[in-house]
Amino acid sequence: MKHKEVNMNDGLAVTGLVANYGTTRAVSELDLSIDRSEFVTLLGPSGCGKTTTLRCVAGLHTPRSGEITLGGKPLYAPEVNIPPHKRDINMVFQSYAVWPHMTTRENVMYGLKAKKMQKAKARAKAQDMLELVGLAEFADRHATDLSGGQQQRVALARALATEPSLVLMDEPLSNLDAQLRARMRDEIRQIQRRTGITVLYVTHDQSEALSMSDRVVVMNQGRIQQIGDPWALYHRPENAFVATFVGDANLVPGVVTEVGGDSFTVRVPTLGQEAVFDIARAVAADCPAPGEAISVVFRPEWARVSREDAPAATSLARNEINARLVSSEFLGDHFERTYEAGEHRLRVLAVTGPTSRPPEMGAEQTLLITPENLTWFRREDTAPREDEMVPVASGAGQDRS
Structure with missing residues (x-):
């Protein structure tokens, strides 16, 4: 480039x-x-x-x-x-x-x-x-x-x-x-x-x-x-390298199905057959066309557990996905959690209060990523890339050589 x-x-x-x-x-x-x-x-x-x-x-x-x-x-x-x-x-x-x-x-x-x-x-x-x-x-x-x-x-x-x-x-x-x-x-x-x-x-x-x-x-x-x-x-990272090097990021491949005035809709089947995201259109930002293959990006702090103390939803709304908790690190002011959803491992930053009870390992939960908390970039190929199927998150200060 x-x-x-x-x-x-x-x-x-x-x-x-x-x-x-x-x-x-x-x-x-x-x-x-x-x-x-x-x-x-x-x-x-x-x-x-x-x-x-x-x-x-x-x-x-x-x-x-x-x-x-x-x-x-x-x-x-x-x-x-x-x-x-x-x-x-x-x-x-x-x-x-x-x-x-x-x-x-x-x-x-x-x-x-x-x-x-x-x-x-x-x-x-x-x-x-x-x-x-x-x-x-x-x-x-x-x-x-x-x-x-x-x-x-x-x-x-x-x-x-x-x-x-x-x-x-x-x-x-x-x-x-x-x-x-x-x-x-x-x-x-x-x-x-x-x-x-x-x-x-x-x-x-x-x-x-x-x-x-x-x-x-x-x-x-x-x-x-x-x-x-x-x-x-x-x-607004322009490619997978920027998205994963400048902070942590989850990347998933998707296909645009519909474009509206304020948002566009993306199907992300590798997160689950029902997984559909609406992505808000940024002011003056370029917008993909229906049928276009894109990479959907969301930072760990942009996702949240929609019902912290409840099991996963049986019926999903748009921008929701069901995921299984596989690891959780308590860092005082937040948890850094890893979930499995479809073919992906997703990083999620969860802020909890003193009355919150952390879920048990293996718990099935529903994650919500609102349209305003999703970004994207165009894919150079139409098949999922390996680095997007299993996102790699880099922490601040790491030398990724």
Whole structure:
């Protein structure tokens, strides 16, 4: 799938990027543009090409072909290859990369001194950057005496100090514990909004991508699968990979039988002979035609047990299916349950109160997925694909390599 998304602006534009590692194709015909002051994330499993793309933009890896421009100026093109230190790009690495023999202030001043800024001015600018990231009181402390989260903020302050046209971030939070990671992603986003810097961010963590980004670029096997804002990616995935990588998802094959003004009807026989779903039509969204084969998508939190303390219904209404409970994990605020329905295993998130009694394993229950809680994408073939017959759900933060 090729996404043509390039416009010449004062941000970053990547056109037809192809990159190899030896004989292995890492990136295939990638097109991407990023506006100035935009926060864009490359999301995908290990080996999908996201870090290679970042390194090509930085000038740390030479593409096989394509063009890269920043602010309308070519960084890489036929017969053009600007060296990294002349690209007006700074990078924040996974490993912090602070100088152990320097103080926190000296680390932030490093790039300013390389640009021949007067020492007093560089010192004042570094102090301003430390104020911005909340580390002013640690200016004279050696950077390696700080915590991991503080060191990452030093690296961020250093990247911002020279006011580059673009900041690249390669898995900058992966070495932090979960609680600190959540706090740091909010801090980075707030700093980006206050400064208006342009950021290209790389991660395999879906929570990071969804919570921080203006737009997310989902990649797999060197190609872009979908580009969109976080809400669109989660609610309107364009294929099975995006649906199952960006959060958990249940996928079932269906055939459209009727199209109305507000919804369309889909028969889903692999969930049971009586299984019929009405799917609400999204505003201004494309709609399938009668007879068209589609994949129906619903997230675990979009389904609910219609009668928690009652057995399965003997007669099903539309958007109801009978299912047998095969596993249940209690996680405090909710249960994560797995049901068998027809040929599928379905993930369901069930929120219960203190008076609710969880059903016994093997219980037959009726699940309800309302028309507003179903989405879909067109199938490329008319026969059920293996990855849709037994949906695989990926949790946030998993590396699906």
